[in-house]
Amino acid sequence: MRQTFLLWLLLTFAWSESALAQTGTVAAEHHYAVTLLSSFEPIPDALLPTDLRGSRVYRTQSVIFGKTIYFIRLGFFNTPAEATAMRDELKARYPGAYMTEVTPEEYKSAAPGQANTLAPAARQAPPAAPASEVTYVVTLATSRTRAPTPSATLPAELTGKRMYLYDTTQNGTTTHNLQLGFFATAAEAEAAVRLLIAVYPEARVHSASGQERDESGRTVVALPGTSSAVTPPPASAPLTEKTVDASVDSQAADLMEKSRAALTRGDNTSATQFLNKLLRLPPNAHTQDAQELIGLAQERQGNKTAALQEYKLYLRLYPEGLGSDRVRQRLLALEAAPARVPLKKPERSEAPVASVRGSLSQYYYYGQSQTNSTTTVLGPTTDSVSGVDQSALYTNLDLRGRYTNGDWDNRVAISDNYYKSFQDNTEDTNRLYSAYYETSNKVYEISGRFGRQPGTNGGVLGRFDGVTLGYNILPKWRLNVMAGAPAEFYDVNYSKSFWSTSLDFGLFDNHWNGSVYYIQQTVDGIADRQAIGTELRYFDPKGSALLYVDYDTLFGALNIATLQATWLSSPGTTWNALLDHRLAPTLMTSNALFSSPSETIQSLLTTMTEEEIRQQAAANSPTFDTYMLGVSHNLNSTWQIGGDVKRYNLSAAPSSPNVTTTLGTGATMAYTVQTIANGLFRQRDLTVLSLTYLDGVTYQGESLSFTQRMLFRDSWTIDLALNYYVQKDEPVETIILGDTHSILTDSNQFIPRIRVAYLWGKNITLEAELGVARSNTHSVDNNITTPGTPEITDTNTSRRFYSIGYRWNF
Amino acid sequence: MRPRTALHLLTRVANKWRPGLALVISGLALISTVRADVLEDIETRTDQGVSEIRLVFSVPVRYLKHFPAESGELLKVYLQTVGLEMATGEGLRGYKRSQAMPLVPSYSVTYTTARNCFATHDPLCLDIQFSQPVRYRVRPGEDGRSLLIHILPDSDKPKAPAKP
Numbered sequence: 001m002r003q004t005f006l007l008w009l010l011l012t013f014a015w016s017e018s019a020l021a022q023t024g025t026v027a028a029e030h031h032y033a034v035t036l037l038s039s040f041e042p043i044p045d046a047l048l049p050t051d052l053r054g055s056r057v058y059r060t061q062s063v064i065f066g067k068t069i070y071f072i073r074l075g076f077f078n079t080p081a082e083a084t085a086m087r088d089e090l091k092a093r094y095p096g097a098y099m100t101e102v103t104p105e106e107y108k109s110a111a112p113g114q115a116n117t118l119a120p121a122a123r124q125a126p127p128a129a130p131a132s133e134v135t136y137v138v139t140l141a142t143s144r145t146r147a148p149t150p151s152a153t154l155p156a157e158l159t160g161k162r163m164y165l166y167d168t169t170q171n172g173t174t175t176h177n178l179q180l181g182f183f184a185t186a187a188e189a190e191a192a193v194r195l196l197i198a199v200y201p202e203a204r205v206h207s208a209s210g211q212e213r214d215e216s217g218r219t220v221v222a223l224p225g226t227s228s229a230v231t232p233p234p235a236s237a238p239l240t241e242k243t244v245d246a247s248v249d250s251q252a253a254d255l256m257e258k259s260r261a262a263l264t265r266g267d268n269t270s271a272t273q274f275l276n277k278l279l280r281l282p283p284n285a286h287t288q289d290a291q292e293l294i295g296l297a298q299e300r301q302g303n304k305t306a307a308l309q310e311y312k313l314y315l316r317l318y319p320e321g322l323g324s325d326r327v328r329q330r331l332l333a334l335e336a337a338p339a340r341v342p343l344k345k346p347e348r349s350e351a352p353v354a355s356v357r358g359s360l361s362q363y364y365y366y367g368q369s370q371t372n373s374t375t376t377v378l379g380p381t382t383d384s385v386s387g388v389d390q391s392a393l394y395t396n397l398d399l400r401g402r403y404t405n406g407d408w409d410n411r412v413a414i415s416d417n418y419y420k421s422f423q424d425n426t427e428d429t430n431r432l433y434s435a436y437y438e439t440s441n442k443v444y445e446i447s448g449r450f451g452r453q454p455g456t457n458g459g460v461l462g463r464f465d466g467v468t469l470g471y472n473i474l475p476k477w478r479l480n481v482m483a484g485a486p487a488e489f490y491d492v493n494y495s496k497s498f499w500s501t502s503l504d505f506g507l508f509d510n511h512w513n514g515s516v517y518y519i520q521q522t523v524d525g526i527a528d529r530q531a532i533g534t535e536l537r538y539f540d541p542k543g544s545a546l547l548y549v550d551y552d553t554l555f556g557a558l559n560i561a562t563l564q565a566t567w568l569s570s571p572g573t574t575w576n577a578l579l580d581h582r583l584a585p586t587l588m589t590s591n592a593l594f595s596s597p598s599e600t601i602q603s604l605l606t607t608m609t610e611e612e613i614r615q616q617a618a619a620n621s622p623t624f625d626t627y628m629l630g631v632s633h634n635l636n637s638t639w640q641i642g643g644d645v646k647r648y649n650l651s652a653a654p655s656s657p658n659v660t661t662t663l664g665t666g667a668t669m670a671y672t673v674q675t676i677a678n679g680l681f682r683q684r685d686l687t688v689l690s691l692t693y694l695d696g697v698t699y700q701g702e703s704l705s706f707t708q709r710m711l712f713r714d715s716w717t718i719d720l721a722l723n724y725y726v727q728k729d730e731p732v733e734t735i736i737l738g739d740t741h742s743i744l745t746d747s748n749q750f751i752p753r754i755r756v757a758y759l760w761g762k763n764i765t766l767e768a769e770l771g772v773a774r775s776n777t778h779s780v781d782n783n784i785t786t787p788g789t790p791e792i793t794d795t796n797t798s799r800r801f802y803s804i805g806y807r808w809n810f
Numbered sequence: 811m812r813p814r815t816a817l818h819l820l821t822r823v824a825n826k827w828r829p830g831l832a833l834v835i836s837g838l839a840l841i842s843t844v845r846a847d848v849l850e851d852i853e854t855r856t857d858q859g860v861s862e863i864r865l866v867f868s869v870p871v872r873y874l875k876h877f878p879a880e881s882g883e884l885l886k887v888y889l890q891t892v893g894l895e896m897a898t899g900e901g902l903r904g905y906k907r908s909q910a911m912p913l914v915p916s917y918s919v920t921y922t923t924a925r926n927c928f929a930t931h932d933p934l935c936l937d938i939q940f941s942q943p944v945r946y947r948v949r950p951g952e953d954g955r956s957l958l959i960h961i962l963p964d965s966d967k968p969k970a971p972a973k974p
Contacts, residue, residue, distance in 0.1 A: 035859055038962050040947055065855075065862040067947065067960055096963030098859050098913055357909045398906070400851060413851070433847045454850055454868035456955050463847070463868070506952075513952055535870070537954050544950055546872055548892060562892065564872050574875050578890075580931065626931045632875045640877040648931070674928075676877045676886060686877075686884040686937075690928075707927075709884055709937060717939065762916075765907075809907045 031107040032083035033075035034090065035100045042213075043070050055086075058110040066257070073100065076107060136189040137181035137208045140200040147285065148178040150221060155195045163221045166212055169540075174509075178221065181208055250508055251475045252278050252286040259293060263300075270407060271297040273443045277475065288318055292327055299334060307334055352406075356810075358399035358414075363767070363805030365392050369797060376792045390801065391422040411438040413453075431489050433463065445472035452487055458500035459519035459533050459550060461586060463487040478504040486521075493599040494590060496523045506537075513537050521588070524601035526610055528589045530554040543567035543575075552587045555618060559583050572634030576644075580626040584650075591617035622664065623651040630672075638680070643673040666697030684711035694727075701727040719755040721771075724748070739785035749775040765807045773799040848891070848934065849921050852906050854914055861914045861961040864951065867891075871934060873950040873957065881945040881964050887957065889934040891923070915961070916941040 036057075037043055049057055052074060061070045074090075077083035083099040090097050102110075140163075141148035147165050154161070158180065166177045180196075183189035189205040196203045255278040262271035275294040278286060295310035311331040318324050367390035373383045394417065401412040415434040421427065436451030449468040455461060458480060466484015473479050483499040498521035506513020514536040521529040533550035543566050550559040560582040567575045585591060590601065592613045598604045604613050630644030652664040674690040681687070687708045694701035706722040726748040733742050753771035760766055774797070781791040850868040854861060874888040907918040920937040927935035936957075943964035951958050 038859055040945065040960075040962065062858060064857050064860045065958075065960060067860075069858070069860050069962070071858075098963070100858060355909075359905075359907065361905075415847075431847075434850070454847075456868060456870070535954060537952070539950070539952060544873065546892065546954065548870070564890070564892065566873060566875075572879060576874050578931065628931065630874070632877075634877070634879050637878060640875075640879075642875065646931070678878045678882060678884070684883055686882075686886055688886065709939075711883065711939070714941075807905065807907075809909075 030078075031075065031102050031104075032077040032080055033073040033100050033102050034077075034083055034087045034097055035071050035073050036090065036094045036097050037072040038096065039070045040067065041070065043072055048072060049074075056110060060106055060110065063260075073102070073110075075102065075110065135181065135208045135213065136183040136186050137179045137206055137212070138183070138189055138192050138196065138203050139206055140178045140180055140196065140203050142178070142202065143176050144173060145176075147176045150178065154180075157195060158192055161192075165221060179208075179212075182213065247508065248281050249284045249286075250510070252281055252284040252290075253510070254476060254507065255281075256286040256290060259290070259297075263293065263297060267407075268297045268300045270443050272301070288314075288323060291317060292323055295327065295330065299330070304334060352404065354401075354403045356399070356401045358397070359807055359809045360398075361394075361396045361805060361807035363394045363803050365390050365394065365801070365803045367391075367799060367801035369799035371795065371797045373793065373795045376794075377789060388423065389799070392426070393420040393422070394418070394805075395420070407441050407443045409440050409442065412436070413438070429489075432487075445478075446470065455482070455486075457504075457515055457535075458482045458502040458517045459531050460498065460500055461486065464498070476506055476508065480504065494524050494593075494601055496521060496528060496590070498522070498529075507539075511538055511540055513539075523588070523590045526589060526601060526605075527554050529587065531559060533559075541568075550586075554589075555587050555614060557583065557587055557618065559586050574632050576628075576630045578626060578628040580624075582624055583621040584624040585621060587618065587621050589614055589617050591620045594620045625649045625651075632674075638678050640676040641673070642675075643671070646670040646672070668694060668696040670694050681708075682710060685709060697730075698732070699727055699729045701725060715759040717757040717759075719753075719757075721751075721753040721755075723751045725750075733784070739783050742782045742784055743779060744782075745777060745779045747775065747777040749773065763809045765809070766805075767807065768802070768804040770802045771800075773797075773801070847904075848902060848923060849904050849906055849919060852908060852919060854908050854911055856911060856914050859913055859963070861911075863908070863917070863959040863961065865919060865936070865957040865959075867934075867955050867957075870954050871950075871957070872954070873948070874928075876948045880947070881943060883940050883943045885936075885938040885940070885946065885948075885959075887936040887938065887948060888928050889936065889957065891932040891934050892954075915944055 036049065037047060043059070048059075049072075056075050058073055058075070059071070060073060061068055063069075074086065077086065080099055080101070087097050087099050140150075150163060154163070161180050162182065163178065163180050166179050168175050168177060180192065183192065183205075186205055186207075193203045193205060255274045259271045259274035259278065262268070262274060272294060275290045275297060278290045279294065281287075291310065291314045295307050295314060298307035298310055308331065311327050311334065314327045315324055315331070318327075367388070368386070369389050370384065370386035375381045375383075396417045397414065399412075399414040403410045413434045413436055415432075417431045417433065419429045419431075432452055434452055434454070436449050436453040438447065438449040440447035447468075447470040450466075452463060452465050453468065455464050460482055464482075464484040464486050466482065468480060468482045470478055470480045480502045481500070482502075483497075485495070485497045498519060500517060500519035502515050502517035504513070504515045514534060516532070516534045518532050519529065520527070529552065531550050531552045531554075534547070536547040538545040545565040546563070548560060548562045548564075550561075551557075552559050558581070560580075562578070562580040562582070564580075565575075565577050569575055589610075592604060593599065593601070595616065596604060598607075601613070608616070626646065626648040628644055628646040630642065632640055632642030634640045647667060647669050648665075649667045650665040670692055672690060672692040674688065677687045677689075679685060685708060688706070690703075690705040692701075692703045692705075694703070703723070703725040705724075706720075708720045710718045710720075712718065727746070729745040729747075731742045731744045733740055735741070751771060751773040753769060755767065755769040757765055757767040775795075776797075777793075777795040779793040779795075781793070783790075848868060849865060851866040853864045853866065856862070870892040871889045872892050874890055876885060876887040878885065902923040903921070905918065905920050908914070908916050917938055917940045920939075922935050923933060924935075927933050938959070940961075945962045945964050947960045949958050950956075
């Protein structure tokens with residue numbers, strides 16, 4: 001009777017699929033729902049509506065952009081219009097509600113009555129987690145290297161419990177747990193432990209989080225069976241539980257993620273490519289799912305024969321379990337269907353799509369300053385200077401074009417800034433920041449960028465004119481080659497060119513990635529820079545870390561070594577640390593020009609050897625060391641408080657053939673506290689207040705910075721800023737005309753500013769800024785050699801500035 | 811003649827008798843200048859009502875902190891530029907605005923590299939303004955040169971049902 005019923009259901013399902021195919025349309029495949037709630041966290045049962053009769057309210061969750069998102073949906077509707085009408089009806093109650101097209105899989109699992117039509121799966125589906133908030137689970141076995149496998153069938157008393165895998169991470173170490181749940185009380189769970197302890201000696205009781213309960217359904221382990229007593233392990237464990245190399249598993253996870261993403265966006269061709277790569281790996285935790293999905297991908301492309309082969313292969317490899325029932329249904333449906341059109345029509349990602357966006361802005365800047373200086377020796381002497389120090393129009397164009405066609409993604413970027421000065425002594429300048437064409441193919445995993453572009457890796461310094469090529473030589477290993485000439489925004493009389501290669505790797509173990517590189521750069525025909533370097537990055541939900549090293553093999557010197565880390569120690573508390581050692585500027589032979597009257601390397605070579613030029617370049621590249629430790633803590637949703645301590649030191653530069661010794665700053669300490677408030681003065685504002693105390697070898701300084709952004713109505717934004725700085729210098733002794741003088745200086749600066757922006761329509765922003773900068777310096781000069789009346793100098797500078805302009809976004 | 815920006819600034823900072831003031835002034839004097847060479851691009855994509863904003867920088871960056879923590883209309887993010895090129899001390903300011911997309915609130919990103927935006931080495935401070943309140947999660951991009959913000963509508967709790 002049961003088999004007859006199942007057969008009827010499967011035939012019904014097959015007929016319905018066949019009927020769909022015969023219509024030659026995919027319209028009937030589409031189902032719509034209203035997403036009532038969405039959340040980054042599991043949604044509590046208390047928020048589920050109980051009064052929406054006549055419709056299906058259900059939970060679902062998806063991994064979107066790598067994050068698990070939880071939904072409450074109301075379904076189902078046959079057309080977007082029906083769903084939208086319902087959304088509009090519920091909008092007052094659920095302001096964030098929106099219409100959603102649901103996948104066939106979601107529809108099948110959640111539609112009313114589908115529990116019956118999918119009876120085989122439903123009967124074998126693991127029991128659902130209880131709805132109560134506090135539940136308990138038994139951890140049967142744990143492993144840090146692989147997912148534990150069931151050691152035995154379960155006693156009959158535990159029939160109906162869910163066995164699943166659950167990963168936990170502590171101190172950066174991931175532990176794979178084999179769990180059995182769920183139990184309403186700890187006592188009930190303890191009783192289960194007593195039944196299991198003979199086979200699972202490490203069994204222990206834990207409380208289960210809501211997240212664990214929600215996610216447990218996705219990692220269910222097929223139960224070996226039930227019996228009245230604990231029995232020996234089954235002869236063969238599920239294939240997915242076999243031991244696999246961690247790196248293989250990591251590669252497989254990456255490919256699985258890509259293939260799922262491709263399937264989601266309807267890119268079945270790419271999905272097939274990724275799945276084929278995955279299936280060529282040694283058996284791993286994703287092999288079984290990949291075998292099922294490749295059949296689905298083939299089916300969606302209309303490749304019936306290939307899909308049948310993949311499904312049949314799946315059933316030979318995995319004859320038992322939930323997946324096999326699902327695949328068997330699909331196989332029957334596919335076999336019953338005639339040659340058919342693809343179940344899913346080509347999605348928008350497979351159709352050519354072109355877009356252009358960008359902005360054009362123009363701002364006029366004006367600044368006028370006045371300086372009054374009063375020097376008092378026997379009597380006061382006053383000098384006054386004033387004038388316009390800025391009058392210029394900045395025009396900025398930012399343009400981005402994109403054309404996607406199948407697997408190809410093509411982009412064009414142009415970013416240009418033109419500075420038009422209205423002052424006689426200032427030249428107009430144009431800076432072309434970007435002008436490049438980029439193309440990439442997601443299946444072949446190749447990319448190329450041509451033109452003026454940012455040098456973001458490979459040890460390339462800044463923007464350059466040239467080419468960047470990239471190719472995934474292996475999963476998670478990408479080789480890049482760059483070549484070109486550094487973009488110079490100033491007039492120079494030398495010529496530079498470089499080539500560089502880098503190898504990007506990762507993500508490994510879901511935490512690690514990085515890059516190693518080699519770069520060689522020449523200036524006027526001689527070596528300018530030859531360096532090797534690495535970037536090593538670690539990511540974790542709790543924090544991140546970065547190690548960055550660049551070593552110049554030409555100079556035999558370390559250019560940069562920096563270690564940075566950010567760590568979320570508890571909810572709302574973030575620590576960050578920095579250890580940074582670098583040469584500033586980066587070592588290059590051309591640094592020798594900084595301290596030379598010559599403007600070209602070639603002219604330097606007429607008087608110096610290459611070795612001497614590099615000595616001078618090294619002398620012009622002092623070291624800059626910074627150490628910092630900071631913390632911030634969210635007191636509540638309104639306030640964040642933080643602070644940091646920093647120590648920095650710029651070294652002295654040694655003398656060289658043309659340069660005398662340059663003094664360093666000595667060690668300077670900076671102590672900062674900062675508060676950020678949200679909705680402090682009005683509901684829509686953000687306020688930042690910072691206080692910093694500087695303690696240097698030659699001075700002590702204090703600064704206060706206050707900024708606030710306020711929103712008014714839908715169109716107005718006001719930014720207020722206030723900066724105040726006061727500094728007291730240590731006495732400086734200097735020799736003037738043979739006499740030793742001691743000079744003591746105090747100074748301060750005060751800068752209030754206001755900026756107003758108005759969004760005119762949807763695309764045009766009008767903006768104006770007004771500010772004043774006032775600074776005062778009080779200096780006392782005592783002649784120590786010939787004591788007398790000190791010379792007192794007071795300098796007051798006032799600068800008024802404003803800007804006004806517009807930005808058009810398109 | 812090539813301007814000797816980095817060395818010039820450092821030497822000035824090192825040798826002038828007002829190094830601290832020079833540091834602050836350098837951050838303020840040029841802040842009005844609008845340039846667009848740090849934030850290279852902004853990309854937005856959406857799937858099932860969830861939006862992902864990717865801010866792509868032309869220099870390596872590291873995430874320091876953000877506030878408010880999980881939701882709001884205004885979001886402040888503090889980053890630090892990392893890399894070989896020493897900051898010149900110029901206070902750069904830039905702006906980008908998103909394209910209008912269905913179900914995705916429009917947003918604008920204003921950034922500044924002025925030293926007074928955050929008392930750290932090579933700061934990069936972002937002000938992100940959404941057209942409506944949203945819930946978000948902020949995390950650094952895995953390439954070390956981007957920032958990811960995932961967006962949901964700001965309504966995780968229903969209002970009371972309307973009385974008949």
